[in-house]
Amino acid sequence: MGSDGGHCSFVLLAEFDILAGAQLKYQFPQPLGVDESVLAMSMLPDGAETQLDDWTIFFLNQTAFNTISPVLALDTPEVKTTALDGEPAQKPDLLCVLNLVRTKHDKTLDRGAKVLALAICTRHPFIQIFKPVLLMALDDYFSDPSQDCLARLFDAVNSMNLSAAPILTRNEKMVMRSSDRKDIFAEKFGHGPPPLQGWNNGKSLLQHRSTNSGESFSSFEEGILMRNKDRDEATMGAVSVQQPTAQSSPSEASFSLGGSAVWVGDESGLDTASGEGGGEADSIISFVGSSTVASTHRRRRSTDASSGSSQAHAKDGMLRPSMSHTPSSFDPYMRSGAVKDTHFFHTTVVYKDHQLPIKMPLATFPEEVGDYSLITLIKAFSSQTLVSGPLHPHLHTNGPQTHPIIILFNALVTGKRIIFLGHKKPAGEVSSFVLSACALGSGCGAVLRGFIERSFPYANLNNKDEWEAVPAYIAGVTNPIFKSSPTWDLLLDISAGSVTVARDIHTTYPTTGGMPLGIPSLVRSATFSTEGSLGSEEDMVRAGNAKADNNADNLFIEDIKSAIEYHYGESLVRVRFTEYVLRFVRLASRYEEDMTGSTKFGYPSSAFDNRAPNPRLGSGIVFNDESAGRKELAANSHRIEAWRKTNSYEYICADFRNAQLMDAIQGFDVSHQLFRLRNAKSMSDAEVSTIMRTLAENVKTYDQVIELLAYLMPHGGGLLHIAFCLFHQKESVREATVDLFNQLRAYPVGVLFLQALNHFQRYAYVRQAHAREKRLVVEQQQYQQPPPQQQPPFYSSTSFNRTYSTDRMVTPTINGGFQ
Template sequence: MPSVAQHCSFVLLADFDIDRGAQLTYQFPQPLGTDEGLLANLMLPDGAERQAEDWTIFFLNQTPFNSIAPVLALESPDINEVHHEEEEEEDRPELLYVLNLVRTKLDKTVRRGAIVKAMAICTPHSFIEIFKPVLLMALDDYFANPSQDCLARLFDAVNSMDISMAPTLTRYEKLIMRTSERKDVFVEKFEEPRPYTTEISVAQTHKAGDSVGSHSSFEESILMRTLDDRGKGKDVDKKASGGGALSLQPSNQHSPSEASFSLDGSAVWVESGDQTYTYGSSSAGSGGSRSTSLRGRKSTDASSSSSSHHNRDRSGAVTPSANASAPVLKDTHYFPATIEYNDHQLPIRLPLSTFPEEVGDYSLIQLVQTFSQPSTVITGPQHPHLHTSGNQTHPIIILFNALVTGKRIIFLGHHRPAGQVSNYVLSACALGSGCGIVLRGFIKRAFPYANLTNREEWESIPGYIAGVTNPIFESSGSWDLLCDIGTSRMLISKDIHTTYPASTSVPPGQLLTRTGTLKAEGSVGSEEEMAVRPSKELNAMQKAEFIGKFDNADNIFIDDIISAISLHYGEAHVRARFTEYAARFVRIAARYEEDVLAMTTSIGYPNTTYTEYHGDRPQLGSGICFLDEATGARELAANASRIDAWRRTESYQLFQHDFMKLKLQSPIQGIDVAHQLWRLRHSKRMPDGEVELIMRTLAENIQTYDQVTELLSLLPPHHQGLQPLSFGLFHQQESIRDLTVEIFNELRSYPVGVQFLQSLNHFQRYAYVRQAHERENRLLREQNTLTIPPSFVSRTPSNRSESSLAAG
């Protein structure tokens, strides 16, 4: 066991006494120094005796009333650095997450006929769900032998868990992992050698799932024919030395058909006349193959398809496996660990891509489904901070608006387990923060389970998010939005207009005219007439009602989410979509600050467009893009009220700091990559000069591994991965095609880039390999061309004929 505790700071145990109520019986290894009655009531929620078992979550060091004293720094700095972002407020104690298990056992020999006990683990890790198995065993142990020794054994067992070999992922690597369904993503990051197979079938790389498109019978047929032809091709492996030179290998064997073409690693079959070439890495044992090195490359993480399987050692070399049949890959989204408790080895799956604002195993799907029922009713007055689409605003959008604008929110679950209510609070925090990736500050004001004991304290926190089971809170009136998870209804406080007066920095009527000219081709019709009205005739609520009559981006987004859930897309896909929604809201706010408030934004890139003549060279655009001016004007108008309200919250200030820090530390400097990718995806009639400048800028700025991961994090599979860049392979200008090949060649240098290239469809991959083959041949010819003196060149017959033709 390490000399300093790393995973568990405290273990608590509480009992319910029929005469004295909830009592905190044990605190190990020492007292926390906070109100014991408060801890006991949080561990034994209301109605616990009606549930055989329940889980609750609460936090310590969150506010002055629940801060522990003295604050113990039991966690390891190294572990904290891996799994938590840097705490900006140095004088503020670190947040402790408390996972609590309460159990009721019927016993006729005691008064009231039941024994109620609760045990809790206090940990600095936000992924508290991994401790549920050991906590279950520890509470069973305590029921059998109630003593403080049970707490000590649990404390020691949790802190003996070894995760020192868990890979450390950067922000962009986490973003890639979250949206990838591949079980071997970043497998090279693991310290110890792990089973690795390069037998990646076409069906695997294109299979539909949580974040990918639908099945393709065309690709399935390719797979079937590929299996028939397997073994006919020559294996091509990457050099273990890391040179990784591209190679051209003529093969006299029967060439596989186009159906067997695949990018299983870095080698791809390409047919050319009577010979078959393999474009990829030169093999150390390829015999008489001809290899030409264009520039040094790192070894890729996969080799070509073959009938044998391989393992990868720590140096990155591929070695044959002793076992002919490759074992099933472990899921690299999790780090496997074990907790040894009472001679039991409990397997633990440590998530590697979580962010601090994500606590526990929450479910956005459950949150959306609960408040998207036909029976969902929204009662109370409309408010522009909440109703961005008027009376057509979806309940989930109302909840998001309430979260980002700092409203007081209560989740009520009458006769529901406290653990279920807690999950809704944690899901709401993830909803508002973009799953912890975009915004932060929500967990700090969240109370997954709250009760009457500490009501005054948590109700005094501005913009609190609380989960309760007592219906008395509904009549208290100390909330702005109440979400009843039992009846799927939302209640908006009747005093919300008094508490939060609706006001925007610019009158709505003026906003519609100031953000751009609404032209007839925008199909806005009567909206133009509304735009030229005097601003006094159109208040904020009327503006929201008017905007809601059109195809609102929020409503379209929610329709897509509900459709994805109905089609059984998974939690990972839904989380990724809400992350994008939160990020887009922030980019709209940055545009709002520039266009409407006429200020230099500090939360996003400045709003500029591509300029062909900007000084000595053209300039790329930046900032959020819209399909047309009318769409942009409508979106800014719809978001005006909630943006103004968000700008007055602590969340806005935290994001200002985070954005400036991220901008300074970003591997790709001086370019808004998201803007360029949006242009490649959606713009129509792009100037060739802009396309070339985008590709050239990307090629110049994608030279390191960190730059590659930043680019790939903006190309998730559910947005077709590398497809926006692959359009350059089919451009009419050769320079753009060459730049695209150069970018893809750089991606090939890294295992994660190879995996993204594998996700290209059959035609994109074939175009890439063919053009890369031609480009390599062209560069080879240029390298082999003899340098001839200019005077001799001018006397050659060919040059004389060319000169005469030019003169003629």
């Protein structure tokens, strides 16, 4: 991103004329070439005069009626490669338009008020960062109504310097957005050295820090390390231990309490709400955030050995909010030097000598536009009693018990026409619901795409024919006349919180009477599976009718509602929906494989095979209960079939093909292996050993480490389940785990994940890594020492009844004698 990176493409100004209506007065620096009346009506929504200030959002370059070229003013026409098959397509970048509407009352005017709208067009999805400068520019225009105001706004936004902003990859964004630590990726802001590559010139970069007697340590950890030190000194004597120059296990010095980035024993580096040092517990909470390790929401006080662990709980038993990392002299990466939150890049926009602070989010995907809120969306549509209309298998995957949010998700992924109606609501509020729905369907932009390009956050009667002609549109309206329109499939009334399914939806989207081909056999095999028992005649009748209950969706929604009730943040809810959409895609991949024999957007389903000389890892989605898995496939079959006919499906197939070529970790399904380690009821030693050895061999570079960590959501335990392999009965598994953790520890972000492990897991890692390094050093020294001078063999006659001269070679024979 450069300082002149074209942040603002156009600036528009519209006003309401009492005679002519909504008029587009200025287009700077040049006309867009779009129908001016369409732009003016989009900028001046219905009922704008009733609001002092309102925000609307709409897009350009979606369809033929609102396409402009070039997307940058005074530039040559530029197109973007967005074709599904990878070939260039004549489709320019999507432009986001942020529009501010203001009503200024003036009794001297004919209508008693003046209504103006000022908008900027940008390619950035994080359009909310431009709100401060837009507010100031509109104030400027009211005081000096001239085109010079638009020119100043255009120049100010384009002069915003983002050249120092780090550009994150998809996996880095996934790691950042799942972490509440304010120092995540601080090394990318120039606050510390570049990522470590093992050891530097034979000396560990994680040095031991001298500590004062007044500092607080965990006596449990300190005692163990002191005993290890005494034992090593007794066995090795005065032998000096040198650090290996290549990447190796951490030394004792680097694991000392004061300076270790793994032990994190210095509580002085963390601020707590009570002003006391929380130590390791605060570090974990600041990394994990306000979420728990398990997916449930039970509360239990910690029994950790650290004296500061209990401080991580508030009086009501709830986890405290995340802590910020404050300056500390021993932090080798100087993450604490980043005073501001590294989730954002902080810059300024200079408008008329005013320095306006800007916080640009770094983990935003193109499908996430604006400052949306999934929590607001869920709270608005949370009552199943307010759902009306016929049941349709594309939408009601759990029959009448389907939650409204699941109905909305199903409508999004199956390509239904959706309208959000906000009668007497600000247009900005309606727009926010549309953008939240797009994020919901895409997994917060991290999984699916194709929703923003068919969304119209604010739509009106003036361009009704155009946006209603877009297949599977997602529109936000304020005029109640749309409620009687026959062109929508799902209508969500924001004011009432009601969800209405169109009466003729079965005619518009007909479905077969039974399950799709292949699924009935799955259901029958599940019914007569020996893994489950049918406890009653009612259960047998239900199973015989093949009515599979999709309880996974209901459990997920209950989990989300509990998280909101316990005041968990927006970030956790977004991560959970990302996981939900990821699982839907993996479930659809399994369904496609069962139906067609192969899948275009996922790994084929297979179990671990230990029969070959080289064991083959499993892949694909995992069901702990195959019977329940088959029922889930049957329950989701209709919505998966409908989704496979949408552009979203074509996009995911193209994205998977690209991932197969571009992913840093190649050759096996990482998600499958992590799921097995986390949820498998039983695993053979051979499978665990193969998984850990494969991870250790394929996770070495920075990109590979980031890709692995992107799968390990902190609220799901992070490295917790991998760390259990440190206690495995097989030494090869423990050794591979230590190798993997050593490779993670070479990078600052890996250190943060290791910090989140509990005392026992970190101690197991320290002890095993330290013991192995000592062993390797001793072996190396023994190898380097010259062998002792050997005396010529002499064998007495009493031993063999014969005396052998010293110059005669004695060799054993086959039968054990000598010759």
